[in-house]
Amino acid sequence: MAPTVLRLLLMLLALLPTIGLGNNAAIADTDSTPAELTIANRSIFTFHATFLGETPAARAQRATAVIEEALRGTDELKVSIDPLQNSYLVLLGNRRAFIVSPQDLEVSGGDTRVAAEQAAAVLRQVVDESGEARNLHFLLKAFGLSALATLIFLVLIKGAHLARRKLRGRLPQLMRERARQIRVGQMPLFDMQFVYRIIDRLLSLFYWVVVLLLGYQWLSFVLSQFPYTRPWGESLNVHLLDLLRYLLDGILQAIPGIAVAILIFFIARGISGFSRRVLERMARPGTLNWLTEETLQPTVRLTSLAIWLFALVMAYPYLPGSGTDAFKGLSVLLGLMISLGASSMVGQAAAGLILTYSRTLKTGEYVRVGDNEGTVTEVGMFNTTIRTGLGEVLTLPNSMITGSVTRNYSRAVQGRGYIVDTVVTIGYDTPWRQVEAMLVAAAQRTEGILDTPKPQVFQTGLSDFYPEYRLVAQAVPSEPRPRAELLSLLHANIQDVFNEYGVQIMSPHYLGDPAQEKWVPQDKWYTAPAKGQSADEP
Known part of the structure; x- marks a missing residue:
């Protein structure tokens, strides 16, 4: 009898708007904040609308109080649903637990009866678990x-x-x-x-x-x-299954894109190998003047880099996650980094290409760049490494080399060697033929200087007080003696030869004729602390 009376009262309240009593009583407020009905860690239903003057929060609070009060009793509770116009009553025993209205489903959509039956099923589970919790x-x-x-x-x-x-x-x-x-x-x-x-x-x-x-x-x-705690355990299993399902779906969805990307990379690899073989054939003597043995390797690398960059751009849309915000953010970050450092990087790379294809210098040659000279050990894309005769290793930016005068001492020599030259100034009172002969003799005494081609002496200038003589010779290719060490030995031999013949070297300046000629006799060559052969020894 009681449930019938309850249903009649509810129907009367629902009909009030039609007879002019409380026109706004049954109007759903879809803008109200949703409230979730949770009992014993189980979510039973979520209220979205104001119904019969109660907000979703009030409806959830009232339903919680009714259900908890019923669960504390000892009577056997039966959960059922009963239609009420377009809504459904969810009954717990002889009491109304809550009402499922169509307005509660306007956001998510769905059938009101199905939603009520699902809520009733969860409530039955709560009732059963409440009994289990009191069962020792x-x-x-x-x-x-x-x-x-x-x-x-x-x-x-x-x-x-x-x-x-x-x-x-x-x-x-x-x-x-x-x-x-x-x-x-x-x-x-x-x-x-x-x-x-x-x-x-x-x-x-x-x-x-x-x-x-x-x-x-x-x-x-x-x-x-x-x-x-059973809802927590069930949620753990659900989360694990959802994670596995998500990973499996992601793998299956990514397989076609990965296959296309792999195919693109395989094609790029084949084209790269084909281009390398073509360039090797074109580098043979008499084919292309600019493609030589020195420029073949960088040309192959640049061609391969261009092919692989093009392949990466083509394969990018097919890579898993390429359309996500993380990939987009990473692309923006890389673009910003490249734009900030591109000015100097591109300039150095362009200078490296100029040095490579203009063949200004190459590995093994002895060069002078500005105030730095030494043997080229590596010509890279961004810088060039030079080893000096003093044991130093200099790293010069390629842009500096292209912007300054480069003297190459190895390019005009016969074989693998380098040019050795030095300048002396001798007074006009010394015959120039004698000076040239003494300089050639000093070069011939220096171990490491070639006899062929023969050392040459050039008069590079006639100054106010003395002529300038430049000795030019070529180092022995088979002896990789540092140029600084060879020059030191050559200068020592020049001093010895000029002292032997009593000729005064006027370098670096000449102000006037001294009272005595400035030259060192042979018997004083090894004055202490110098060590060597004494003057009286044969």
Whole structure:
């Protein structure tokens, strides 16, 4: 009798707007803040509209109070639904728990009856779990199952640890056996120490993944045994399944794009190899003047770089996640970094290309760039490395080399050598033929200077007080003596020869004829602390 009276009262309240009583009583306020009805950690229903003058929060609060009061009783509770015009009553025993109205489903859509039945099913589960929570036998069984699950979890963890330790113990022996099989001649193909570290880390990673998965399943099982924490355990399983489903869907959706990207990269690899072979044929003598043995390697690299950059641009839309905000942000960051550093980088790279294709200098040549001179050891894209005769290694930016005068002492020589030159100034009272003969004699005494081509002497200037003589010779290619050391030895021999013939060297300045000629006799060449052959020895 009571449920019938309750339904009549509710129907009367619902009909009030039609007879002019409270025109706004049953109008749903879809702008109200939704309120979720949660009992014992289970979400039963979410109210979205104001109904019969009650806001969603008030409806949820009232339903919570009614359900909790009913659950504290000892009567057997039956959950049912009853239609009320376009809405449905959810009854708990003989009391109204809450009402599901069509306005509550305007946001998500759906059938009101289906939503009411789903809410009633969840409420029945709450009623059953409330009874289980007060059942001592059920709780003892839950504790027993949890203890058994904990014991199994610990045994599995211990087994995984023992398996890991056993595999790590056998790993060195397996690596040694495989190292004997994977060889090229007598040389191992892989560094087994490096491979061992990689495999050991992968094994540790696999071990911790297994531990985390076992711990996750143990926690989900234990929480599912108790009524109050059962929703948490079920949500853990749902989250894990959702994660696996998300990963599987992502992998399946990414397979076509990855296949297209791999195909593009394979085509780029084939085109790169074909272009390399074509360039090697074109680099043969008599084909192209600008493509030589020196420019072949950088040309191949530039061509390959252009092909792979084009392939990357083509494959980018097919890469997994290329349309996400993370990829877009990374692209913006890379573009900003390149734009900030492109001015100097592009300038240095362009200067490197100019040096390469103009063949201003190449590896092994002895050059002078500004105040720096030495042997070129590397011509890179951004800078050039020069080793001086004093044991220094200079790194010069390519833009500096292209912007200054470069003297190449190796380009005009015969074979692999370099030019050695020096300047002396001798007074006009010394015959120039004698000076040239003495300079040639000094060059011939210097170990490391070629006899062919013969050293030459040029009169480069007739100054106010003395002529200027420049000695030009070529170093021996087979003896890679540093140019600074060779020049030092040459200067020493020039001084010796001029002292032998009593000729005064006027460098660097001449102000007037001295009272005595400034030259060193042979008997004083080895004056202390100099060491060497004495003047009276043959």
